[in-house]
Amino acid sequence: MKHFIATSLIVAASFTAWAADPLASKAQAKGVVSGEVMEVKNVDSYTYLRLKTKDGETWVAVSTAAVKKGATVTIENTMVMNNFESKTLKKTFPTIIFGSLGGAAGAASPSALGSKMAMLTAPDAAPIKVDKATGANAYTVADVVSKSVQLKDKPVKVNGQVVKYNAGIMGKNWVHLRDGSGTSAKNDNDILVTTAASAKVGDLVTASGVVRNDKDFGAGYSYKVLIEEATLAPLKK
16 A cells, blocks of 8 residues: 555656746746746845646746735746755745736736846847946956856956846846847857846947856756856946
Protein backbone atom coordinates (compact mmCIF):
# COMPACT_ATOMS: atom_id res chain seq x y z
CA MET A 1 0.00 0.00 0.00
CA LYS A 2 2.79 2.40 0.95
CA HIS A 3 4.55 1.58 -2.30
CA PHE A 4 1.36 2.32 -4.25
CA ILE A 5 0.88 5.68 -2.52
CA ALA A 6 4.51 6.66 -3.07
CA THR A 7 4.30 5.65 -6.72
CA SER A 8 1.08 7.60 -7.13
CA LEU A 9 2.65 10.70 -5.63
CA ILE A 10 5.64 10.45 -7.95
CA VAL A 11 3.39 10.05 -10.97
CA ALA A 12 1.23 12.97 -9.84
CA ALA A 13 4.28 15.17 -9.26
CA SER A 14 5.70 14.24 -12.64
CA PHE A 15 2.41 15.04 -14.35
CA THR A 16 2.15 18.38 -12.55
CA ALA A 17 5.67 19.37 -13.62
CA TRP A 18 4.99 18.19 -17.18
CA ALA A 19 1.66 20.01 -17.31
CA ALA A 20 3.14 23.28 -16.09
CA ASP A 21 5.68 23.47 -18.89
CA PRO A 22 3.19 23.97 -21.77
CA LEU A 23 1.39 26.68 -19.82
CA ALA A 24 4.64 28.53 -19.12
CA SER A 25 5.70 28.11 -22.74
CA LYS A 26 2.43 29.61 -23.96
CA ALA A 27 2.77 32.55 -21.56
CA GLN A 28 6.34 33.10 -22.75
CA ALA A 29 5.31 32.99 -26.40
CA LYS A 30 2.25 35.23 -26.06
CA GLY A 31 3.68 37.57 -23.42
CA VAL A 32 0.38 37.36 -21.53
CA VAL A 33 -1.55 34.98 -19.26
CA SER A 34 -5.09 35.32 -17.86
CA GLY A 35 -7.00 33.50 -15.17
CA GLU A 36 -9.01 33.47 -11.97
CA VAL A 37 -7.19 34.31 -8.73
CA MET A 38 -7.32 31.28 -6.43
CA GLU A 39 -4.83 32.50 -3.81
CA VAL A 40 -3.09 35.76 -2.91
CA LYS A 41 0.16 36.26 -0.99
CA ASN A 42 1.41 39.81 -0.40
CA VAL A 43 5.03 40.50 0.56
CA ASP A 44 7.29 43.53 0.29
CA SER A 45 7.28 44.81 -3.31
CA TYR A 46 5.39 41.78 -4.67
CA THR A 47 1.97 40.23 -4.86
CA TYR A 48 2.00 36.50 -5.59
CA LEU A 49 -1.11 35.08 -7.25
CA ARG A 50 -2.11 31.48 -7.87
CA LEU A 51 -4.11 31.56 -11.08
CA LYS A 52 -6.51 29.08 -12.57
CA THR A 53 -6.22 29.39 -16.33
CA LYS A 54 -7.79 27.44 -19.18
CA ASP A 55 -4.51 25.52 -19.45
CA GLY A 56 -4.14 24.74 -15.74
CA GLU A 57 -2.92 26.43 -12.57
CA THR A 58 0.21 28.56 -12.24
CA TRP A 59 1.78 31.05 -9.88
CA VAL A 60 2.49 34.59 -11.04
CA ALA A 61 4.18 37.55 -9.37
CA VAL A 62 3.50 41.25 -9.97
CA SER A 63 4.43 44.50 -8.28
CA THR A 64 2.38 45.04 -5.11
CA ALA A 65 -1.28 45.42 -6.04
CA ALA A 66 -4.71 45.16 -4.41
CA VAL A 67 -6.03 41.92 -5.89
CA LYS A 68 -8.77 39.81 -4.32
CA LYS A 69 -9.38 36.08 -4.48
CA GLY A 70 -11.92 35.30 -7.17
CA ALA A 71 -10.92 38.18 -9.42
CA THR A 72 -10.08 37.57 -13.07
CA VAL A 73 -6.77 39.15 -14.04
CA THR A 74 -4.44 39.40 -17.00
CA ILE A 75 -0.66 39.40 -16.60
CA GLU A 76 1.28 41.15 -19.36
CA ASN A 77 4.98 41.42 -20.32
CA THR A 78 5.53 37.94 -18.93
CA MET A 79 8.87 36.41 -17.99
CA VAL A 80 8.96 32.77 -16.94
CA MET A 81 11.35 31.72 -14.18
CA ASN A 82 12.21 28.14 -13.22
CA ASN A 83 13.06 27.04 -9.67
CA PHE A 84 12.58 30.55 -8.30
CA GLU A 85 13.13 30.82 -4.54
CA SER A 86 11.19 33.38 -2.53
CA LYS A 87 13.11 33.84 0.70
CA THR A 88 10.22 35.87 2.15
CA LEU A 89 7.69 33.11 1.53
CA LYS A 90 10.29 30.40 2.23
CA LYS A 91 9.07 28.67 -0.90
CA THR A 92 10.64 27.56 -4.17
CA PHE A 93 8.39 27.74 -7.21
CA PRO A 94 9.21 25.10 -9.87
CA THR A 95 7.78 27.56 -12.40
CA ILE A 96 6.53 31.11 -11.84
CA ILE A 97 5.56 33.88 -14.23
CA PHE A 98 6.65 37.46 -13.51
CA GLY A 99 4.90 40.34 -15.24
CA SER A 100 2.73 43.42 -14.91
CA LEU A 101 -0.93 43.50 -13.99
CA GLY A 102 -2.99 44.49 -17.02
CA GLY A 103 -6.48 45.86 -17.58
CA ALA A 104 -8.54 47.67 -14.95
CA ALA A 105 -6.70 45.91 -12.12
CA GLY A 106 -3.38 47.10 -13.49
CA ALA A 107 -4.63 50.66 -13.83
CA ALA A 108 -5.32 50.66 -10.10
CA SER A 109 -1.77 49.66 -9.30
CA PRO A 110 0.63 52.59 -8.73
CA SER A 111 3.43 50.78 -10.54
CA ALA A 112 1.36 49.51 -13.46
CA LEU A 113 2.37 52.23 -15.89
CA GLY A 114 6.04 51.80 -15.06
CA SER A 115 5.76 48.07 -15.56
CA LYS A 116 4.87 48.43 -19.23
CA MET A 117 7.70 47.72 -21.61
CA ALA A 118 8.66 50.60 -23.84
CA MET A 119 11.08 50.66 -26.73
CA LEU A 120 12.37 53.03 -29.42
CA THR A 121 11.05 51.48 -32.59
CA ALA A 122 10.26 54.46 -34.82
CA PRO A 123 11.90 53.89 -38.23
CA ASP A 124 12.83 57.56 -38.45
CA ALA A 125 14.42 57.73 -34.98
CA ALA A 126 17.59 59.81 -35.04
CA PRO A 127 20.90 57.94 -34.75
CA ILE A 128 22.11 57.76 -31.17
CA LYS A 129 25.31 59.58 -30.34
CA VAL A 130 26.23 60.03 -26.68
CA ASP A 131 29.65 61.17 -25.49
CA LYS A 132 31.69 58.70 -23.49
CA ALA A 133 31.63 59.15 -19.72
CA THR A 134 34.65 60.79 -18.12
CA GLY A 135 36.71 59.98 -15.05
CA ALA A 136 37.65 56.70 -13.44
CA ASN A 137 36.07 53.47 -14.76
CA ALA A 138 34.53 55.27 -17.76
CA TYR A 139 33.71 53.14 -20.81
CA THR A 140 31.51 53.12 -23.89
CA VAL A 141 28.81 50.47 -24.36
CA ALA A 142 30.98 48.69 -26.93
CA ASP A 143 33.93 48.77 -24.52
CA VAL A 144 31.97 47.00 -21.80
CA VAL A 145 30.74 44.31 -24.19
CA SER A 146 34.10 43.69 -25.88
CA LYS A 147 36.08 43.81 -22.63
CA SER A 148 33.52 41.94 -20.55
CA VAL A 149 35.98 39.28 -19.38
CA GLN A 150 38.56 41.83 -18.22
CA LEU A 151 35.84 43.93 -16.58
CA LYS A 152 34.08 41.06 -14.81
CA ASP A 153 32.96 42.08 -11.29
CA LYS A 154 34.55 45.50 -11.71
CA PRO A 155 32.85 48.91 -11.44
CA VAL A 156 32.13 50.83 -14.64
CA LYS A 157 30.52 54.11 -15.62
CA VAL A 158 28.68 54.35 -18.95
CA ASN A 159 26.78 57.18 -20.63
CA GLY A 160 23.87 56.21 -22.84
CA GLN A 161 20.33 56.68 -24.04
CA VAL A 162 17.55 54.50 -22.67
CA VAL A 163 16.12 52.51 -25.59
CA LYS A 164 14.16 49.93 -23.62
CA TYR A 165 12.74 49.95 -20.08
CA ASN A 166 10.87 47.35 -18.04
CA ALA A 167 10.06 48.04 -14.40
CA GLY A 168 9.29 45.91 -11.38
CA ILE A 169 10.56 42.55 -12.60
CA MET A 170 12.20 40.42 -9.90
CA GLY A 171 12.54 43.47 -7.67
CA LYS A 172 14.50 45.58 -10.13
CA ASN A 173 14.14 47.76 -13.21
CA TRP A 174 15.64 46.59 -16.52
CA VAL A 175 17.22 49.27 -18.71
CA HIS A 176 18.86 48.89 -22.12
CA LEU A 177 21.39 51.60 -23.00
CA ARG A 178 22.97 52.60 -26.29
CA ASP A 179 25.51 55.33 -26.96
CA GLY A 180 26.19 54.95 -30.67
CA SER A 181 29.26 52.78 -30.20
CA GLY A 182 29.40 49.24 -31.55
CA THR A 183 27.20 47.68 -34.22
CA SER A 184 24.18 45.39 -34.29
CA ALA A 185 26.19 43.00 -36.48
CA LYS A 186 28.72 42.51 -33.67
CA ASN A 187 25.99 42.67 -31.01
CA ASP A 188 28.05 45.18 -29.02
CA ASN A 189 25.86 48.27 -29.39
CA ASP A 190 23.47 47.61 -26.49
CA ILE A 191 24.00 46.88 -22.79
CA LEU A 192 21.48 45.71 -20.19
CA VAL A 193 21.54 47.57 -16.88
CA THR A 194 19.59 46.44 -13.79
CA THR A 195 18.82 49.12 -11.24
CA ALA A 196 16.46 50.32 -8.52
CA ALA A 197 16.27 53.69 -10.26
CA SER A 198 13.46 54.68 -12.62
CA ALA A 199 13.87 55.90 -16.19
CA LYS A 200 11.95 56.27 -19.40
CA VAL A 201 12.75 55.62 -23.02
CA GLY A 202 14.74 58.49 -24.50
CA ASP A 203 16.41 59.54 -21.23
CA LEU A 204 20.13 60.29 -21.35
CA VAL A 205 21.78 58.85 -18.26
CA THR A 206 25.06 57.85 -16.68
CA ALA A 207 24.89 54.32 -15.34
CA SER A 208 27.37 53.36 -12.62
CA GLY A 209 27.41 49.70 -11.64
CA VAL A 210 29.26 46.39 -11.68
CA VAL A 211 29.90 44.24 -14.75
CA ARG A 212 28.61 40.67 -14.58
CA ASN A 213 29.25 37.87 -17.06
CA ASP A 214 27.15 34.89 -18.13
CA LYS A 215 24.11 35.71 -16.01
CA ASP A 216 21.21 33.29 -16.50
CA PHE A 217 17.81 34.36 -15.16
CA GLY A 218 16.13 31.25 -16.56
CA ALA A 219 13.58 30.65 -19.33
CA GLY A 220 16.03 31.71 -22.01
CA TYR A 221 16.82 35.06 -20.41
CA SER A 222 20.60 34.82 -20.29
CA TYR A 223 23.18 37.53 -20.90
CA LYS A 224 26.87 37.24 -21.72
CA VAL A 225 27.40 40.63 -20.13
CA LEU A 226 25.34 43.17 -18.20
CA ILE A 227 25.74 45.89 -15.59
CA GLU A 228 24.10 45.21 -12.22
CA GLU A 229 23.50 47.13 -8.96
CA ALA A 230 23.58 50.35 -10.98
CA THR A 231 22.71 53.90 -10.12
CA LEU A 232 21.41 56.25 -12.81
CA ALA A 233 22.22 59.94 -13.00
CA PRO A 234 20.67 62.32 -15.58
CA LEU A 235 23.01 63.33 -18.36
CA LYS A 236 22.59 66.86 -19.65
CA LYS A 237 22.06 67.16 -23.39
